[in-house]
Amino acid sequence: MSILDRRTFLAAAGASAAVPSVACAQEPAESWNARASLPWPVQEIYAAVHQGRIVTGGGLVARAGQPLHIEDRVGLYDPATDAWSELPKLPSPRHHPMVFASDGELFVFGGYGRSAAGEWTSMRDCWVLSEGAWVETIPLDAPQSEAVGVSHDGLLHLITGRTPGGLGNGNWNDQVDTDAHRVYITGADAWDTARPCPMARNSAAAAVMDGAIWVAGGRTVSGGGTGRLDRYDPAEDRWDTLAPIPPSPETGQQVGGGLAMAAISGRLVAFGGEWFQRGGGGGVFRETWIYTAADDAWRRGPDMATPRHGLAAAAIDNTVYAIAGGEVVSGGRAGNVVEACEFSLFY
Numbered sequence: 001m002s003i004l005d006r007r008t009f010l011a012a013a014g015a016s017a018a019v020p021s022v023a024c025a026q027e028p029a030e031s032w033n034a035r036a037s038l039p040w041p042v043q044e045i046y047a048a049v050h051q052g053r054i055v056t057g058g059g060l061v062a063r064a065g066q067p068l069h070i071e072d073r074v075g076l077y078d079p080a081t082d083a084w085s086e087l088p089k090l091p092s093p094r095h096h097p098m099v100f101a102s103d104g105e106l107f108v109f110g111g112y113g114r115s116a117a118g119e120w121t122s123m124r125d126c127w128v129l130s131e132g133a134w135v136e137t138i139p140l141d142a143p144q145s146e147a148v149g150v151s152h153d154g155l156l157h158l159i160t161g162r163t164p165g166g167l168g169n170g171n172w173n174d175q176v177d178t179d180a181h182r183v184y185i186t187g188a189d190a191w192d193t194a195r196p197c198p199m200a201r202n203s204a205a206a207a208v209m210d211g212a213i214w215v216a217g218g219r220t221v222s223g224g225g226t227g228r229l230d231r232y233d234p235a236e237d238r239w240d241t242l243a244p245i246p247p248s249p250e251t252g253q254q255v256g257g258g259l260a261m262a263a264i265s266g267r268l269v270a271f272g273g274e275w276f277q278r279g280g281g282g283g284v285f286r287e288t289w290i291y292t293a294a295d296d297a298w299r300r301g302p303d304m305a306t307p308r309h310g311l312a313a314a315a316i317d318n319t320v321y322a323i324a325g326g327e328v329v330s331g332g333r334a335g336n337v338v339e340a341c342e343f344s345l346f347y
């Protein structure tokens with residue numbers, strides 16, 4: 001019997017729509033401030049907090065007239081010393097790989113790599129850091145990239161993203177959005193499945209708060225950015241839909257794809273992302289949005305000093321970190337900026 005079979009299931013997800021509530025005032029007592037830069041530029045990354053430090057790895061750098069650079073380096077940031085060091089390199093370069101920390105272990109799942117078919121080959125590989133080296137653990141049953149992932153109660157949840165839509169798997173257009181929700185059981189080195197996310201999308205953000213998993217934003221290949229907020233209750237295998245992230249007041253564009261998010265003191269803090277215009281162009285969001293579950297409402301927080309998308313997020317104590325990311329829409333300029341915001345008003 002699987003771990004999910006042992007849970008109490010509801011007959012239906014029981015998702016409920018909510019009307020978004022927004023207060024657009026800035027938070028003058030809080031601001032994003034510079035920290036030590038990541039030693040290399042990169043975008044399309046994720047992060048995890050491991051033993052009080054932040055780990056991020058993989059990613060990409062696009063340069064005009066050159067092949068896509070896919071990163072294999074893994075960075076380790078110590079907030080106590082405001083300094084970066086490196087962990088062992090990944091066995092193979094990956095962009096959009098998911099990074100997890102659980103019970104003292106580090107994991108990297110999925111992402112895109114380069115193959116004979118192309119540099120957007122969605123991978124099934126799963127690695128765990130053991131005795132100073134990344135070693136293989138049980139792979140995904142199907143490729144899943146541009147997903148969101150969180151660690152909760154010894155389970156690693158990999159949710160949404162993109163997967164090959166047909167026989168091809170090498171180019172961006174070979175991939176389609178997925179609502180998949182896979183669960184890795186760390187103690188058993190085994191995979192299970194949970195109720196799919198209510199909306200298939202990619203490039204969303206996720207965090208754990210109040211015993212639940214929250215998935216915010218993202219985009220669809222056909223429909224563009226969404227501010228949608230979905231909450232997953234692991235005990236009941238149930239999703240609920242709540243107030244979405246508002247559009248940007250400055251641009252009128254919907255905050256969605258390529259954003260980052262962390263949970264701190266009973267709030268979700270979402271920031272960054274990008275939007276595209278029909279026919280080319282677009283922009284990068286600098287806004288920060290803060291969600292309070294008790295009110296089911298988002299309010300405007302302090303803008304990032306450096307707008308970015310495809311950046312990593314992490315929270316330690318009462319500080320949220322925004323790490324690297326693309327500084328222009330799409331892949332044109334990856335950066336290495338690290339900013340931190342101490343949300344003192346929540347304490």
